[in-house]
Amino acid sequence: MTRHAKHIFKLDPAKDIDDSSLGQIVKSGTDLILVSGTDNVTEENVSKLLRRIRKFDVSAALEISHPDAAVPGFNHYFIPTVINTDNVTFSHGMLVEALMEYHDFIDYDSVSLLPYIIMNQDCKAFKHAQCHAVEDEEFIAMIHMLDKLYKMDYIYIEYSGMFGDRGLVAEAYEAAEHASIVYGGGIVSEDTARRMDSVSDIMVVGNIIYDDVEQALETII
Amino acid sequence: MTRHAKHIFKLDPAKDIDDSSLGQIVKSGTDLILVSGTDNVTEENVSKLLRRIRKFDVSAALEISHPDAAVPGFNHYFIPTVINTDNVTFSHGMLVEALMEYHDFIDYDSVSLLPYIIMNQDCKAFKHAQCHAVEDEEFIAMIHMLDKLYKMDYIYIEYSGMFGDRGLVAEAYEAAEHASIVYGGGIVSEDTARRMDSVSDIMVVGNIIYDDVEQALETII
Numbered sequence: 001m002t003r004h005a006k007h008i009f010k011l012d013p014a015k016d017i018d019d020s021s022l023g024q025i026v027k028s029g030t031d032l033i034l035v036s037g038t039d040n041v042t043e044e045n046v047s048k049l050l051r052r053i054r055k056f057d058v059s060a061a062l063e064i065s066h067p068d069a070a071v072p073g074f075n076h077y078f079i080p081t082v083i084n085t086d087n088v089t090f091s092h093g094m095l096v097e098a099l100m101e102y103h104d105f106i107d108y109d110s111v112s113l114l115p116y117i118i119m120n121q122d123c124k125a126f127k128h129a130q131c132h133a134v135e136d137e138e139f140i141a142m143i144h145m146l147d148k149l150y151k152m153d154y155i156y157i158e159y160s161g162m163f164g165d166r167g168l169v170a171e172a173y174e175a176a177e178h179a180s181i182v183y184g185g186g187i188v189s190e191d192t193a194r195r196m197d198s199v200s201d202i203m204v205v206g207n208i209i210y211d212d213v214e215q216a217l218e219t220i221i
Numbered sequence: 222m223t224r225h226a227k228h229i230f231k232l233d234p235a236k237d238i239d240d241s242s243l244g245q246i247v248k249s250g251t252d253l254i255l256v257s258g259t260d261n262v263t264e265e266n267v268s269k270l271l272r273r274i275r276k277f278d279v280s281a282a283l284e285i286s287h288p289d290a291a292v293p294g295f296n297h298y299f300i301p302t303v304i305n306t307d308n309v310t311f312s313h314g315m316l317v318e319a320l321m322e323y324h325d326f327i328d329y330d331s332v333s334l335l336p337y338i339i340m341n342q343d344c345k346a347f348k349h350a351q352c353h354a355v356e357d358e359e360f361i362a363m364i365h366m367l368d369k370l371y372k373m374d375y376i377y378i379e380y381s382g383m384f385g386d387r388g389l390v391a392e393a394y395e396a397a398e399h400a401s402i403v404y405g406g407g408i409v410s411e412d413t414a415r416r417m418d419s420v421s422d423i424m425v426v427g428n429i430i431y432d433d434v435e436q437a438l439e440t441i442i
Contacts, residue, residue, distance in 0.1 A: 079370065088309055092366060099362035108369040141320035145313060148329040149300065150371060 005197045006031040007220055010184070010206035013049045013069075014040040021213045026056040029220050034204065035074070036063035038124060046071045063114065067098040078114040080156075082129040083142055090129040115146055116156045120185060123160040136168055143172045147179045154202075159185025161207065163192055170199040193219040226418045227252040228441055231405075231427035234270045234290075235261040242434045247277040250441050255425065256295070257284035259345060267292045284335065288319040299335040301377075303350040304363055311350040336367055337377045341406060344381040357389055364393045368400045375423075380406025382428065384413055391420040414440040 009030045011017065014037045017025075026033060033053055035046060046062065046069050053060050054073070061076040070077070079098075082090040099106075118126045121133050134142065146152045155176065157169055163186030173181045183196050184204035188211075196203055208216045230251045232238065235258045238246075247254060254274055256267060267283065267290050274281050275294070282297040291298070300319075303311040320327075339347045342354050355363065367373045376397065378390055384407030394402045404417050405425035409432075417424055429437045 083313070086309055088307055088312060091309060091312060092304070095366055095370070096359060096362045099365050100358050103362060103365050111370065113370045137321050138317060141317045141324060144320050144324050145316055149316070149332065149334045 004221070005183075005200045006202045007193075008032045008034050008182075008202060008204045009209060009216070010034045010036050010204050011049060011053075011209065012037040012206070013042075013045040015210050017210065019052070021209075022052055023056070024213055024217060025209055026053055026058050028217050030205075031059070031202075033058055033060045034063060034078070035060065036065065036078075036206075038065060038128070041065055041069045043069050043071055050074065064098075067102055070102070075110070077111045078154075079111060080114045080116055082116050082118060082125075082131065083146065084117050084131045084134045085129045086132050087130040112153055114154055114156050114182070115150075115152055116158050117142055118158045118160070119164060120159045120162050122162075123158075125158065125160060136171075139168065140171055140175055143175045143179075147176045152179045154182050155179045156182040156184065156204075157200075159183075162186050164196070166195055166199060169196065173199045173201075187219050188215060190218040190221055193221050197221060225442070226404075226421045227423045229253045229255050229403075229423060229425045230430060230437070231255045231257050231425050232270060232274075232430065233258040233427070234263075234266040236431050238431065240273070242430075243273055244277070245434055245438060246430055247274055247279050249438050251426075252280070252423075254279055254281045255284060255299070256281065257286065257299075257427075259286060259349070262286055262290045264290050264292055271295065285319075288323050291323070296331070298332045299375075300332060301335045301337055303346075303352065304336050304338050304367065305352045305355045306350045307353050308351040333374055335375055335377050335403070336371075336373055337379050338363055339379045339381070340385060341380045341383050343383075344379075346379065346381060357392075360389060361392055361396055364396045364400075368397045373400045375403050376400045377403040377405065377425075378421075380404075383407050385417075387416055387420060390417065394420045394422075408440050409436060411439040411442055414442050418442060 007030045009025050013035055035049055050073055059075045062074040063078045064070050085091055118131050146155050169183055180201035182202040183200035187193050187203055187205045188208040205219045228251045230246050234256055256270055271294055280296045282299060283295040284299045285291050306312055339352045367376050390404055401422035403423040404421035408414050408424055408426045409429040426440045
């Protein structure tokens, strides 16, 4: 049996998607629907999207970009943290603040940290989180640190909006002994999906959903 | 049987200690000798101290403050990281740089991360690592983050040079479900040892060794 990376469709609660497209995405056979956005994410639009997803039988997780938009009822929650930031606010400052307010309500068994290495210098998150560009050698050292010292469950290699350096992603995949390598960026077709399938544990497909649903469905291989 | 915190004697390779005092410390019944310093730690003085410790049958670990002073032959290695720093260099910047150079030589099974929350604003490490003062609520949120999200093995509460807020340390000890709470600072007598014994998993005794060996030995209870 050929090994396949797990597949995630990422839905942005601030973006519109019609019922028919949503149905196709949710019933596509993807392993997980991840609700996650950056701008204009509110409790209201997250709740609304969750209700629409819940009409189907699929696992749904929420990536909590801001604690005010945390909504109960998801199967799992991911808390992002940025590794190549130059500002501690984005590594754990915001997280500590959120825990000060919300610790009592958190079921930690359903929460995972999601450490990001943001590789695309032109993407919004890179600038927002005050990241620095990561050289190849530094990148692999970060993978070892997260995998072998922090023993993280996941490491998210984020090329958001562009197709990544497959050779480098493959190096990370080889280097990680414990953590699952999550890859995101530029998976927009069967071909791009196949190219990252063998060098990651989990592939995240997002933007193409809003550009071309049929194309998005082809990423499930 | 009464539960006791484990006991660590911390030896500074840059400080002088005569053979008789060293023998007393090493044969004291402490659970671990931790070699760790901040200033003037070199491969040479670490190696020399290790050779002297190795004349006795005791576990010895090295806290690696700078990779140039990493020396083989210890039972275990701790890599410090500072949680309440405002500069990513001290949270993981230096660590990533060290891994870029030394990854190939590291046996990760014998290495643990040691995340510090530095509480004493007047100590050298606080200023050196560009820390901010931690309020009680923030402190407990940091404990939850390290314990339940990062799932760290250890959390080091560092009051270096002063006896800490026992009530607050007790709160951390109660809050931690997974991590061992390591306490350091102001343990200089049987009495101070007893007061922290019941609210920590591991107690670190350092400075008093160089001020008064007999007094230091009383911290083993």
